[in-house]
Amino acid sequence: MDRTKIILDCDPGHDDAVAIMLAGKSPKIDLLGITVVAGNQTLDNTQRNALNVVQCLGLDVPVYAGCGQPMIREKMTAGDIHGKTGLDGPVFEPLTRKLEPEHGVNFIIRTLMESNDPITMVTTGPMTNLGMAIRMEPRIVEKIQRIVLMGGAYTNGNVTPAAEFNIIADADAAYVCFTSGRPITMVGLDVTRKALCYPSIVERMDKVGNKASKLFVDLMKHFCKSQKEVFGWEGGPLHDPITVAYLIDPTVLTTKPMHAEIDIRSTQSYGRTNCDYFGYQKKEPNADVAIDIDVEKFWNMIEEGLRLYS
Numbered sequence: 001m002d003r004t005k006i007i008l009d010c011d012p013g014h015d016d017a018v019a020i021m022l023a024g025k026s027p028k029i030d031l032l033g034i035t036v037v038a039g040n041q042t043l044d045n046t047q048r049n050a051l052n053v054v055q056c057l058g059l060d061v062p063v064y065a066g067c068g069q070p071m072i073r074e075k076m077t078a079g080d081i082h083g084k085t086g087l088d089g090p091v092f093e094p095l096t097r098k099l100e101p102e103h104g105v106n107f108i109i110r111t112l113m114e115s116n117d118p119i120t121m122v123t124t125g126p127m128t129n130l131g132m133a134i135r136m137e138p139r140i141v142e143k144i145q146r147i148v149l150m151g152g153a154y155t156n157g158n159v160t161p162a163a164e165f166n167i168i169a170d171a172d173a174a175y176v177c178f179t180s181g182r183p184i185t186m187v188g189l190d191v192t193r194k195a196l197c198y199p200s201i202v203e204r205m206d207k208v209g210n211k212a213s214k215l216f217v218d219l220m221k222h223f224c225k226s227q228k229e230v231f232g233w234e235g236g237p238l239h240d241p242i243t244v245a246y247l248i249d250p251t252v253l254t255t256k257p258m259h260a261e262i263d264i265r266s267t268q269s270y271g272r273t274n275c276d277y278f279g280y281q282k283k284e285p286n287a288d289v290a291i292d293i294d295v296e297k298f299w300n301m302i303e304e305g306l307r308l309y310s
């Protein structure tokens, strides 16, 4: 079976951790490396969290630290949702796994340049690392098969009415990626808000009874509690792993080609992904924007993903 080669660029983050989990053992995915960015928490936190997750799951995948700051703007974090560590909840064994010495941006550039096959870039945090890589070595662009990102919304944001966290946290980097000319699949809040991890889902995954399901449950207990405190929702939206689920089985999402532009100019709508749903502007679509999700299929995929661990 041909496996889709991916680099997962993330800012763990509870839902990022589940994205790693889903990609880590899938027979359909060849996870070449994990690059980490500041986002949900500072880079010190997110890189340690990524290492904890791969160590806990026993995944033999290299982890690289990338950028600790957005391209231009001041750093923002999401401690209200993900806690002080960025991954509050689970208690991990002492960390023995180490970061690779290469910078995450250099790893992205080197891997793409040396690869004979196209590589899919999956981003589940601010797009700083990929944006920087594209600016540093524009020849990588043609090697990117597709950019699949969790970010944005064609409806409402979650940081401002206009903007979603991953985009507003580094809108300039998102702008670089969205104007790269490579195919984009935008998995935004419009669909991720439908994948609510209710207590019944947590109970269901708990029954899997292995180390991955234990981690999932420990993560989701904290994540759902903070989603309730911040947004008043009963179940937390499990945003990030939907990108990986889509690569495993694209039928989990319904997408629509649209022209999508990142707003890096206005004040109130800064960081908005302006998606021309109705094609008013007659511009060539540059993104397949997710407009619906088969929620039942998604949870089945999460359960199957957890069962791949011993």
Ligand code: BDR
Residues within 6 Å of the ligand: 013, 014, 015, 016, 040, 078, 081, 124, 125, 150, 158, 164, 165, 166, 239, 240
């Ligand atoms: C995104 O922001 C982060 O808090 C989550 O990990 C997800 O990537 C949702 O807006």
Ligand code: CA
Residues within 6 Å of the ligand: 010, 011, 012, 013, 015, 016, 039, 040, 124, 125, 240
């Ligand atoms: Ca994330």
